[in-house]
Amino acid sequence: MATESPDQIPVEALQSVSLSNSQPQDEPSSSSNPVNELSLEEKYQIVRSVGEECIQEDELRNLLEKKPEPVCYDGFEPSGRMHIAQGVLKAISVNKLTTAGCRVKIWVADWFAQLNNKMGGDLKKIETVGRYFIEIWKAVGMDQGGGKVEFLWSSKEINSRAHEYWPIVMDIARRNKLPRIIRCSQIMGRSDQDELTAAQILYPCMQCADIFFLKADICQLGMDQRKVNVLAREYCDDIKRKNKPIILSHHMLPGLQQGQEKMSKSDPSSAIYMEDDEAEVNLKIKKAYCPPKIVEGNPCLEYVKYLVFPWFKEFVVERNPENGGNKIFKSFEDLVADYDSGELHPADLKPALSKALNKILEPVREHFRKDSNAKELLKRVKAYRVTK
Structure with missing residues (x-):
């Protein structure tokens, strides 16, 4: 079809x-x-x-x-x-x-x-x-x-x-x-x-x-x-x-580790949670599977495609001048072309992805920090044991 x-x-x-x-x-x-x-x-x-x-x-x-x-x-x-x-x-x-x-x-x-x-x-x-x-x-x-x-x-x-x-x-x-x-x-x-x-x-x-x-x-x-x-x-x-x-x-986003077809709530390393703090997001993306020049099965690229581009309509990569300088990608195809050729390295892709995701998640964190009802709900949910 x-x-x-x-x-x-x-x-x-x-x-x-x-x-x-x-x-x-x-x-x-x-x-x-x-x-x-x-x-x-x-x-x-x-x-x-x-x-x-x-x-x-x-x-x-x-x-x-x-x-x-x-x-x-x-x-x-x-x-x-x-x-x-x-x-x-x-x-x-x-x-x-x-x-x-x-x-x-x-x-x-x-x-x-x-x-x-x-x-x-x-x-x-x-x-x-x-x-x-x-x-x-x-x-x-x-x-x-x-x-x-x-x-x-x-x-x-x-x-x-x-x-x-x-x-x-x-x-x-x-x-x-x-x-x-x-x-x-x-x-x-x-x-x-x-x-x-x-x-x-x-x-x-x-x-x-x-x-x-x-x-x-x-x-x-x-x-x-x-x-x-x-x-x-x-x-x-x-x-x-x-x-x-x-x-x-709709598409199923994969987990962050190699070979994980979908995120798993029972494996915290496979998923970014909506109220994860900035440091947790950074660490999870840093540890995520993201081999150089490999597009297929790359969860970091999938996150950019299905979350960042629909949200911001662009993907901003900040890097040192000696590594090519800053670049704003206006389409996923352009990003894939650079990544596939090695022009864009995981060491530059990952921090840019973390920054974009943190920007999306910040209003959620703020809500759960300031709203007493939301804060209490999160406290209870975190205390529950997840059963299969």
Whole structure:
């Protein structure tokens, strides 16, 4: 399937994406370019840029043409401290979607975390982690003005509309064989070879039902959630439903060490947390895998591509005159060309990356230093033991 890189999107189509006060001062705010001034093609390019993969692109274009405010669904298990992919990447994605006119429903999957035995299955701890997550997104600049972003707690919503929810879950379970459901175990961070509990068999049926329960037009989750989203489209075939949810799967940022396909909360060296202090960020990036002239599988370059460029629209490298002097990269392709040739060395790339990430994270640190509620939530979350 043809995919389009975020770097190929017309600049004018992305100018209205507002992020945070760590942006350059001349960055336009979302109010300077209302949604109704965007063409269909601009809306499509913005929304499409969120996904590494889209199933199906023609359906997405048709949806944006016919529906002024499509509903995007995203969800998360409150399962420990938040890393930078969950925090910054999600804020970037949500702000793009709302800029293009979408409504975003973020599912705080507390019951799902309990089913998956996160926080030892303690629902009170899970709720605390969920509240901490929401505080981070507010602090990092997720645009919640105008009511286009909604946080919904799964336990509360399901209980209040149980008569709608459980019949969908039961029908999905009835129409699928057990091996098909087990193949979806990746969505829980499990393998189909793992010894799964009965709760973890129920989980994919419920997550599939969420899509219909929330009346989602677009499933905007990570590539690791792809299988259950495909299950939802297959279910539409089973029930002869014409309008299938569009799957917009975002890229999964790797861990900082060699060969780590995704960040792991249980391995602090693999991830930068949203409230890590400046020295911690510097140390983690300094120790990160970043071989000279190697682009493929280089986590530092991925962070620049998916976090720094979307945020600042450029990447600034400061270095001594004898090492080539300062340079401002305006595109990821230019950066890759310099790195691949050896013109840009890891010893210059890493400090520049650390500086950019620290600039993004500073408002979050400030919030957790000054806001008493946020400070207390972080204290509690740090004290919890993360369970697989």
